[in-house]
Amino acid sequence: MDPQSLRYTDTHEWVALEGDVATVGISKFAVEQLSDLTMIELPAVGTHLTAGKTCGEIESVKSVGDLYAPLDGEVTEVNTRVADNLQLLSDDPFGAGWLIKMKVSDPSAVAKLMDHSAYERKIADEAH
Amino acid sequence: MPVQYTSIVDEHEAVRGRVGLFDISHMGRLTFDGPGVLDWLERLTTNQVSRLADGQIQYSLMTNDRGGVIDDILVYRQPFAYLVVCNASNRLPVVARLEAGRGKADGRMQDRTLDTAMIAVQGPRAIETLQPLFDQPLAPVKYYHLTTGRLLGRIDAIASRTGYTGEDGFELIVAKDSAVSVWEALLDSGRAHGIAPCGLGARDTLRLEAAMPLYGHELGEETDPFSAGLGWAVKLDKGEFAGRDVLVGRKAAPPLTRIGLALGGKRIARQGSLVLSGQREIGLVTSGTFSPTLQQSIAMAMVAPGSAPIDAEIAVDVRGHRESARVVKLPFYKRTASATAT
Structure with a gap:
């Protein structure tokens, strides 16, 4: 995925929307902040997600963080390869390290998420 | 000191x-001199200062009148002087306690924290890294002993064979203005040995594998040394000292026991997680991490005595998930013995 074309949440999830299917992951910035990942727990296929509600867990040596649903919808696919090999997420958070795909109830809601430049400004603030 | 320079796990592995290399200048450094100093320190610490030989270092505790721990410290004996190294966050309470407990002691305490720096060189290649820069032989310096000498031919330094990592190594104390030169010279000297600057994150994973207590986790004003597994640093028969009367009772019946846990899952049981035996709550996790050496989630906990014997299968509530855990012997990691270790 090209990070420039993605939408982002306040909680560092990224979303790539094609039709009504969203691919969701977490940003390179979030992965770098966590560093040394130790565990990830993702929702099961079929789980109904509510935007802004927690739907998984990501843990590193340093800290533990929740994964938040970026949009309302239902999980259609889970990247089980990442759960087995967290290196995929560390190495390629915008590509092979994607986490879930979901069927989105209202695709227009994606417009409420940040675009790349807004997200870049936000993480520049956080890094300070 | 940052949490990490590169990655906690990479830095951890460099030390093992x-x-x-650790910048530990934040630690408190207090010097004492004068004829009454031995008695002064003896009355406010739990270990026996009078057992120290010249050039020797002792792990000790300062306890309050309720037998709780004000801080864990190192006491260095040098000719005509003692040096106390304490935790950064406890420096002011430690200084206040020492001042208040001076009594009639003829002696002087100086807080040298701000005009000195402290750098730890830790790991199997520590001695090869440090020796070329230091004008005194380091190999004969035994564990928990010190020597003085010069770094780079011009910088006076105390080098102690101590550390907080479970590895061989040295901690250096130099004047503040020399700190950057010494740090850079050590990085240069260590390059051939694969040196890495290390942050607070690796310091925590390293000390936890070695089961060394951390103030605010295994130690605090409400925790007595016997519950924390540090009874060996309390010499009840040395004479009167702060907290002694209470500690006699704690030794006979410590309210808690410090244990080690190896978790079955990958979740990390962090401080405050509830420890369960069946459905019974037996205590709390004090520190937890992912052990890079064992590739496993590990934790230390303080539990009711007798409730969690070695090899017992118990559980920890980690954010609502019941995670299985086995009680294991501490430390989790012990380096293979070297000639200098005691």
């Missing part, structure tokens, strides 16, 4: 396998 090669050598790591």
Whole structure:
């Protein structure tokens, strides 16, 4: 995925929307902040997600963080390869390290998420 | 000191396998001199200062009148002087306690924290890294002993064979203005040995594998040394000292026991997680991490005595998930013995 074309949440999830299917992951910035990942727990296929509600867990040596649903919808696919090999997420958070795909109830809601430049400004603030 | 320079795990592995460098200047450094100093320190610490030989260092505790721990410290004996190294966050309470407990002691305490720096060189290649820069032989310096000498031919330094990592290594104390030169010279000297600058994150994973207590986790004003597994640093028969009367009772019946846990899952049981035996709550996790050496989630906990014997299968509530855990012997990691270790 090209990070420039993605939408982002306040909680560092990224979303790539094609039709009504969203691919969701977490940003390179979030992965770098966590560093040394130790565990990830993702929702099961079929789980109904509510935007802004927690739907998984990501843990590193340093800290533990929740994964938040970026949009309302239902999980259609889970990247089980990442759960087995967290290196995929560390190495390629915008590509092979994607986490879930979901069927989105209202695709227009994606417009409420940040675009790349807004997200870049936000993480520049956080890094300070 | 940052949490990490590169990655906690990379820095951790550098110390276990090669050598790591830590800026620990935040630690408190207090010097004592004068004829009454031995008695003064003896009355406010739990270990026996009078057992120290010249050039020797002792792990000790300062306890309050309720037998709780004000801080864990190192006491260095040098000719005509003692040096106390304490935790950064406890420096002011420690200084206040020492001042208040001076009594009639003829002696002087100086807080040298701000005009000195402290750098730890830790790992199997620590001695090879440090020796070329230091004008006194380091190999004969035994564990928990010190020597004085010069770094780079011009910088006076105390080098102690101590550390907080479970590896061989040294801690250096130099004047503040020399700190950057010494740090850079050590990085240069250690390059051939694979040196890595290390942060607070690796310091925590390293000390936890070695089961060394951390103030605010295994130690605090409401925790007595016997519950924390540090009874060996309390010499009840040395004479009167702060907290002694209470500690006699704690030794006979410590309210808690410090244990080690190896978790079955990958979740990390962090401080405050509830420890369960069946459905019974037996205590709390004090520190937890992912052990890079064991590739496993590990934790230390303080539990009711007798409730969690070695090899018992118990559980920890980690954010609502019941995670299985086995009680294991501490430390989780012990380096293979070297000629200098005691």
